[in-house]
Amino acid sequence: MSASTETRVPEAAKRTTAGWSQSLHDWVTTVDHKRLGILYIAAGFFFLVIGGVEAILMRAQLAVPANTLLEPQEFNRLFTMHGTTMVFLVGMPIITGFGNYLIPLMIGARDMAFPRLNAWGFWMFLLGGIVLYMSYFASMGLYGAGTAPDVGWFAYAPLAGKAFSRGNATDYWILGILISGFGSVSGAINMVTTTLTMRCPGMKMNRLPLFVWMMLVVSFLILLALPVLTGAQVMLLFDRFMGAHFFDTQAGGDAVLWQHFFWFFGHPEVYILMIPGFAYASEIIPVFSRKVIFGYSFMVAATIAIGLVAVGVWAHHMFTVGLGKGLSVWFAVMTMIVGIPTGIKLFNWIATLYGGKILLRTPMLFCIGFIGQFLVAGLSGILLSGAPLNWQLSDSYFVVAHFHYVLIGGLVFTIFGACYYWFPKMTGRMLSERLGRWHFWLFFVGFHLTFTTMHVQGVLGMPRRIYTYPAERGWEVWNAISSSGAILQALGVAVFLFALVQAFRRPQWAGPDPWNAWTLEWSTSSPPPAYNFLTIPEVRSRRPLWDLKHPDDPDWEHE
Amino acid sequence: MTQPLALPMEPATWNRGRVGMACLIFGESTFFSVFVVAYLFYIGKSASGPQPSDVLEFPVFATVCLLSSSATAGLAVKALTQSNTVRAGLALALTVGLGAGFLGATANEWFGLIYGHGLTIGTNLFGTTFYSLVGFHAAHVGLGLLMLTLVLGGVLGGKVGAGDSERVEMVTWYWHFVDAVWIVVLTTVYVVGV
Amino acid sequence: MSSSRHRERRFGKRARPQARARASRAFLGLLAGQGVAQADAGGGTPSLFLPVAEPAQSILDYGTLLVLICAVIFVVVMGLLALTVVRFRASAVDDGEEPPQIYGSDQLELAWTVVPVLIVIVLGLITAGRIVALQKDTPPAGSLAVRVVGHQWWWELEYPDHGFVTANELHLPLGQVAFLELESEDVIHSFWLPQLSGKLDVIPNRTNTMWIEPQKTGMFVGQCAEYCGTQHANMLLRVFVHAPEDFERWVRDQQQEARRVAAHAEGRALFATTACVNCHTVRGLSEIGSFGPDLTHLMSRTTLAAGAAVNDEARLVDWLTDPDHIKPGARMPAMKLSDAQIARLAGYLSSLE
């Protein structure tokens, strides 16, 4: 019992400050999971700003009909780079970053299982990002058909083949993602191994924090899905460089095969991005309701169920290719089934809130926003999964609305929540609550202005990925609103960045456990020492710090 | 329901090396699945010749080499655990030899296909899928062979001993996996495909 | 219908001086009450809520049902969430007590598993029924055959039973089922007429089929819905649904060979001797070109280059001077002809009614 108390690290164990060149050297050569985690997250935010600027440019172009701000190909490059960046260089590193930072701390371990592999993974990821953006400068290629790729984030064949995509831009797209994919796969191997083998005494599988459980499922999905994309991309490279014909329709290759491969990866990928969001919410919501998570084992089971079903639904992205009746029915129904375990999660969060003492601090604001928005996003997903309706809505702005609702309303909101929640742990400083509120409301309002309206554009027949549209379609008002919302979102992000700076310029010290929370990471100092825990803790329930704070009513009597 | 305080650490069967290697193998299998699926999908869809049945011969020698090398790799680990470095070295050398035999047979087959039958990766869909699938498998054999050779060097130089049998076993896991993939490739290309 | 010509603002051009001048002219036109406002008689918003044909109508009915079910779920769950948050907000003064810890409830878990299962069963059955009902694999008896071929970035429309080919503007008779075969010449496109039918992809090496049964006459817009390269945005479509006798008349017009107007003999000769004929067919003059749209009855179309501009002689001059002006990236090269030659060609083309 007393083991956890001893894990508090004396102040003296804190890192000392070194000269900047020394500390740069330390960061570059680090194999510490905490520093790598922070590097991942920081790199993710760096790319978020880049991807966000690309989005702002697109919104500027679409703000009015018949706009001439951007050339068609510039626009096409922007949405390709924006989508690719957001999925592979923002979503993936940030979830890997939080996983890296928190898993060892939450299971009472001193590092990840393979620290050097971990560092290798980060640098591979960064290299991939750099390669992708190199295309803007370096891909003129033989035909002068240069600069960034303009094939869309799923690079459908045969448009991405040699015949229709000259020059080397598409090769940069392939290589960038392929390389960063090595990083993701190595990260997943690391997370699975750490979780399975490095738990502290007493941390049985059914006591893992939900965060760790969910990251475990995510890691398996990464191992299942990412190599499929890698394989398909290698085929595309063979097509482009060695004259192979995998997706070469002029030599009998099949255009739809690429779609199957891509979405066999792509659909699990969206859950790879969303389940970590669920993970943050599952840690934050209990703490700010002052209640234990409702239905722990059902949450775990639902996560696993989502992971399993997610593998069998990919062709709901392909209802319009002419699947035939049987497959259409199968993929429509399988997709709807995903709603069941997802619903279980939603209901358990609400039940956790119910009867609690809800503290509306910034992390909680983002999580409550997330629940509502994810509900809408899931239901618009259900509408899309009804194949006949999908024949109308697919590839329209309705889809753009759906996936930004999940990716921003779901993932980005929970990421922001997680930042406010764990920033004190990572730096020892609090983020300003006042700026946090500004950030939340600006981003919340901006988000809804931009993306709630997009459902309407979709229903009014506006296809996605068009750089211009004529004035008489009745879309202009809605597009103008969408574009104005993007500005508020940018302001929100700017406030957040400012709050980060503020936290260092005028620190408010956090102490080891500012939120009065219950999982192991809060038992060590903030920031934790390099070795995390002075003595390896021992746990007897899912909420070791609750047991410590409430010795009269410990958790293990109820689990 | 009170719990005993002192709980054992995780059992040794689930140590880091094993889990890590198992994960790697899991990821690698999904990678191979894509190429297998592509191969199966394009069977009989080549617009022009040569077709598999015209040019492929069942690779008896290569298969015997690779399958038996799995057994010798197993023997090597067993010998190493029993601190019998001589036997381990012999078994490892045999494994490496058999693996090299497999690669040699593949090289020979490809030579015949390219120069004898004019089949390259760009000839038709068969060439495209065949060279990719078999080639990726061969590349993995090469990787495994490299690792085994390093281990062999270590054993001969006395740097790898009984204490490392666990790590050597992980290398052989990879080797067994490559072997299992061959069975799938064999069935796909030389049984189903012709 | 087809002869009514609309003034329409051009869009998607580069901001070049010339283009800017034209934009300001369009702005003046706007002030004068013409232009944009009257551009689209009958076109308007291609809203899913304004179906004018089957299967769009059935899809809307089905979609409405789905939306209703989802709306109920939304109201219930959102209501629960909102009530909970309002009701259980911590009071300003903290008493330091933790609320009762509730670890779960199997009954509740069961309830919120079973209810969604039932919903999914209902949704699944409705959906399966609709899928089976709306997909027709073989042409219904008495249907009109149309072959649609997607090109970067225009639509080739062939009426095989009537023996002619046109582009970008689909004409259909009221009340008769049209059975469309969709093919692609290059990359994947998607054929989408929101008010008439759902979309279906147009894929190389594949033939997809779609049916439409128009129930209202008029002009309706749609466009390519699968990203297909630079000018995906300007791969527009128009559908004209006619009363059957009007449709017959249109068919008869289209079946004619190209008109020969003596005044344009020079232009015709120029057309026949430049590279134009390598890419374009004009029936009665040259039928070898198939890379670009059939121009036999060019002036029966209301727009140029798949909706990128209104079709009139002035725009034809622009187009022939530099297609990139009107549609940057278009697959037709600037032919580098003299202004006089272009005027002659445009004159000839505008005689092809």
Ligand code: HEA
């Ligand atoms: C974080 C990522 C994420 C998540 C979690 C989801 C979740 C879901 N998605 Fe989404 N989706 C994307 C990201 C995501 N999606 C992206 C990026 C694309 C587009 C890619 C591209 O084309 O560029 C896309 C596209 C997409 C399509 C294809 C559209 C098209 O291109 O034609 C479809 C179609 O079925 C779909 C469906 C669903 C469904 C049913 C869910 C479900 O998981 C939702 C489940 C949730 C609920 C249903 C709500 C809560 C449940 C209850 C309250 C219980 C009661 C409800 C019922 C029983 C119905 N999505």
Ligand code: HEA
């Ligand atoms: C995680 C994923 C993610 C995120 C977060 C976003 C965020 C945004 N997206 Fe994105 N989007 C995608 C994933 C994402 N998107 C994908 C996958 C596609 C499909 C691509 C394809 O079709 O191929 C897409 C496509 C897409 C389109 C459709 C393009 C088209 O089809 O033509 C649009 C259009 O409006 C859009 C808009 C936006 C906007 C306005 C935001 C905003 O939320 C962005 C807000 C963020 C910022 C604005 C940050 C900027 C911050 C600052 C500027 C601060 C100031 C700086 C300093 C002080 C230094 N996105």
Ligand code: CUA
């Ligand atoms: Cu054709 Cu988009």
Ligand SMILES: [Cu+2]
């Ligand atoms: Cu999906």
